[in-house]
Amino acid sequence: MKNRQQLPLLAPLEKESGRKLNKLDYLVLLVLIVVYSAMTFVNLGTTNFPTSVCQIETQTTEITLDFGSQVNIAKAWFNINICEGDLTLTADDGSTAVYTADNGNMFRWHTGTIGLTTRTLKLTASSADLVLNEIAFFDNEGLLLPVTEVGSNSGVVDEQDTIPESPSYFNGMYFDELYHARTAYENINNMYIFEWTHPPLGKLIISIGIRIFGMTPFGWRFMGALFGVLMLPILYLFAKRIFKRSDFALIVTGLLMFDCMHFTQTRIATIDTYGVFFIILMYFFMYEYMTMDHENTPFWRTLVPLGLCGLSFGLGISSKWIGFYAAAGLAVLLFSTWAWRLIDIIKGRGEDKFKWTRINWLAYLPIIVTVVMVLRSLASGPANYSEYLYNHITWYDKLMNWNTVYIFSASVVIAVVSGVIVHLKNRNASKYMQKLNQQIMVIPWCCILFVLIPAVIYFISFFPYFRYDALSNASYGFKDAVNTMWKKQYDMYRYHSELKATHSSSTIWYEWPVTTKSTWFYFSSGSNTVSNIATTGNVFVWWAGIVGFFCLLVESIVNDIKNSNLYLKIGSGMVMASFVVFLIAYTQSADGKVPGWLFAVMIGLTVLALAMTREVTIKMLAVAFIANYLPWVLVSRCVFIYHFFATVPFIILAGVYWIYLIETRNPKKEWYRWIKWIWLALAIIFFLLVFPAISGIPTSRGYANFIEHYLPGGILYHGNV
Numbered sequence: 001m002k003n004r005q006q007l008p009l010l011a012p013l014e015k016e017s018g019r020k021l022n023k024l025d026y027l028v029l030l031v032l033i034v035v036y037s038a039m040t041f042v043n044l045g046t047t048n049f050p051t052s053v054c055q056i057e058t059q060t061t062e063i064t065l066d067f068g069s070q071v072n073i074a075k076a077w078f079n080i081n082i083c084e085g086d087l088t089l090t091a092d093d094g095s096t097a098v099y100t101a102d103n104g105n106m107f108r109w110h111t112g113t114i115g116l117t118t119r120t121l122k123l124t125a126s127s128a129d130l131v132l133n134e135i136a137f138f139d140n141e142g143l144l145l146p147v148t149e150v151g152s153n154s155g156v157v158d159e160q161d162t163i164p165e166s167p168s169y170f171n172g173m174y175f176d177e178l179y180h181a182r183t184a185y186e187n188i189n190n191m192y193i194f195e196w197t198h199p200p201l202g203k204l205i206i207s208i209g210i211r212i213f214g215m216t217p218f219g220w221r222f223m224g225a226l227f228g229v230l231m232l233p234i235l236y237l238f239a240k241r242i243f244k245r246s247d248f249a250l251i252v253t254g255l256l257m258f259d260c261m262h263f264t265q266t267r268i269a270t271i272d273t274y275g276v277f278f279i280i281l282m283y284f285f286m287y288e289y290m291t292m293d294h295e296n297t298p299f300w301r302t303l304v305p306l307g308l309c310g311l312s313f314g315l316g317i318s319s320k321w322i323g324f325y326a327a328a329g330l331a332v333l334l335f336s337t338w339a340w341r342l343i344d345i346i347k348g349r350g351e352d353k354f355k356w357t358r359i360n361w362l363a364y365l366p367i368i369v370t371v372v373m374v375l376r377s378l379a380s381g382p383a384n385y386s387e388y389l390y391n392h393i394t395w396y397d398k399l400m401n402w403n404t405v406y407i408f409s410a411s412v413v414i415a416v417v418s419g420v421i422v423h424l425k426n427r428n429a430s431k432y433m434q435k436l437n438q439q440i441m442v443i444p445w446c447c448i449l450f451v452l453i454p455a456v457i458y459f460i461s462f463f464p465y466f467r468y469d470a471l472s473n474a475s476y477g478f479k480d481a482v483n484t485m486w487k488k489q490y491d492m493y494r495y496h497s498e499l500k501a502t503h504s505s506s507t508i509w510y511e512w513p514v515t516t517k518s519t520w521f522y523f524s525s526g527s528n529t530v531s532n533i534a535t536t537g538n539v540f541v542w543w544a545g546i547v548g549f550f551c552l553l554v555e556s557i558v559n560d561i562k563n564s565n566l567y568l569k570i571g572s573g574m575v576m577a578s579f580v581v582f583l584i585a586y587t588q589s590a591d592g593k594v595p596g597w598l599f600a601v602m603i604g605l606t607v608l609a610l611a612m613t614r615e616v617t618i619k620m621l622a623v624a625f626i627a628n629y630l631p632w633v634l635v636s637r638c639v640f641i642y643h644f645f646a647t648v649p650f651i652i653l654a655g656v657y658w659i660y661l662i663e664t665r666n667p668k669k670e671w672y673r674w675i676k677w678i679w680l681a682l683a684i685i686f687f688l689l690v691f692p693a694i695s696g697i698p699t700s701r702g703y704a705n706f707i708e709h710y711l712p713g714g715i716l717y718h719g720n721v
């Protein structure tokens with residue numbers, strides 16, 4: 001503190017901070033949140049959008065519109081709701097025009113050619129019932145024609161003030177909003193649920209924004225953008241825990257804030273945002289648990305971060321199945337922390353004796369029960385599980401016949417109760433035996449926090465399906481709900497495992513970190529301008545992050561080899577061996593695919609080696625990288641660059657960690673302190689340069705051409721400039 005005056009400008013940031021947030025942190029965070037909120041909420045979408053809905057039933061409904069005098073109707077913009085079918089427009093002289101409503105154009109202004117001269121216009125549905133939000137009519141010059149409805153207001157021309165200058169992403173759905181925002185709307189209105197390929201929570205969160213701001217582009221995009229903002233303070237806190245310095249936390253948060261994918265992905269009303277959000281939380285809370293002072297913290301306090309981690313896991317898998325990939329990594333971190341803790345307790349026992357009779361052996365009961373039940377079902381079950389379970393949709397009965405749920409839950413309860421009894425009985429036992437027993441109790445507690453509670457959250461998230469199915473079944477009960485949920489699991493699994501569709505925007509996993517090709521969300525062109533939204537990484541965030549990650553890993557391995565500890569030597573050897581095998585296998589395989597079993601062996605070796613290290617931060621980052629990224633190597637369906645989104649926060653943390661090591665190990669090299677700021681500055685400059693290609697802001701063709709062909713970052717305009 002006494003040297004503070006002589007230190008450069010940034011010194012207070014570094015000096016006064018620790019694990020926790022201080023006043024300066026709150027100030028920095030406030031600024032980041034305000035700046036980013038302005039970036040994301042401005043031009044997010046309009047709130048001026050037609051929401052009064054007109055129902056046109058086949059044959060029975062006839063709506064008459066009056067233009068005041070005879071007009072030439074050249075074109076119309078149709079803003080339809082969820083419907084498909086033909087809308088017939090009949091002029092005074094009996095001539096007609098037909099507009100075919102298609103779900104692919106819902107909740108946006110879609111142009112149809114009319115070509116009628118008339119004073120009044122009759123609207124009828126000829127093939128199916130139709131639902132329209134609004135229609136706008138234009139004459140030959142493209143001028144909006146004032147129109148009123150004859151008789152009562154059906155809602156078809158009552159919001160003419162919502163008609164925009166021109167249709168765009170700003171005033172209508174784009175890309176997969178057609179699935180996710182649509183289903184959020186269906187959830188609110190208890191309608192048939194169209195989007196079922198992902199669990200429901202993400203769409204339920206989207207629907208909160210619609211409830212607040214109406215079924216408008218701003219309404220359906222609001223929650224995603226909000227979660228994009230909320231990622232920033234969480235990552236800041238995460239970084240603060242790792243680096244214990246505000247400047248590094250600021251760098252980490254800044255890099256996410258100016259990452260192109262974080263920006264585009266959280267502004268479109270799809271569900272990836274929620275999966276990634278909860279994955280960051282999962283790893284944050286697990287890291288909290290890993291870095292606790294277990295020796296001096298009461299056991300029950302260590303259950304708090306574990307419980308929050310389990311909660312995040314439950315919410316994560318209820319949003320998107322990528323939560324399961326992430327959770328596989330969590331399991332490695334948990335077991336590794338647990339094992340090291342046991343080793344510490346045994347090493348620190350001193351003169352205390354181990355007593356077999358003082359151990360709560362029943363704590364292992366849930367594990368034994370699980371193993372027995374799995375073996376039993378493998379031995380006695382059908383040859384093809386998925387077909388069997390699908391054809392016998394009485395999943396509820398299957399569960400109950402095997403008594404799986406009851407037996408497992410009972411074993412957990414027995415383990416916890418016996419734990420309490422042994423704890424009370426051990427009051428006079430040695431500290432060593434007490435600690436040992438407490439640590440063993442992590443097993444049943446994790447069964448509650450990571451299995452039972454997330455399972456309940458996941459089940460409840462399917463509530464929209466239960467409510468909808470109950471509409472047509474008065475006696476719908478718990479049994480039916482379990483069956484409904486199970487059928488959805490099977491459908492989802494089959495969809496993702498059998499999806500053979502190809503897509504021009506799809507890419508291969510190893511192309512992602514080097515940003516070869518974006519996923520294309522939106523494009524439109526004016527007379528001399530183009531508007532484009534593509535999701536991809538910021539070159540200076542992703543490339544640098546991945547390089548930093550590998551530098552960190554290599555250095556960690558080299559350090560481990562130099563270390564006198566034999567385990568570390570073996571562990572690092574295993575990591576290197578598995579990487580070499582992977583590269584050889586990959587180059588030798590004909591179709592560019594590594595056999596699944598070989599891949600599993602390599603990952604197993606790496607994970608085992610990682611579990612053996614005590615360096616918690618590198619371990620956490622490496623496991624997060626493996627768990628969130630490498631499963632995509634094995635996925636055979638077509639995949640997109642945005643599947644890398646969940647890995648991005650961790651390569652940022654890893655890259656910054658590498659810079660942190662360089663800086664703190666060379667305190668005398670003043671200029672090293674500037675590396676991180678230069679890095680962030682480059683990322684911001686790149687973000688600003690490509691901004692038109694990722695935000696939908698109209699720009700000149702010339703500038704779009706510059707972005708596409710002269711800036712690094714891969715394909716953004718997909719052959720359109």
Ligand SMILES: [Ca+2]
Nearest residue numbers: 050052133155
């Ligand atoms: Ca309307």
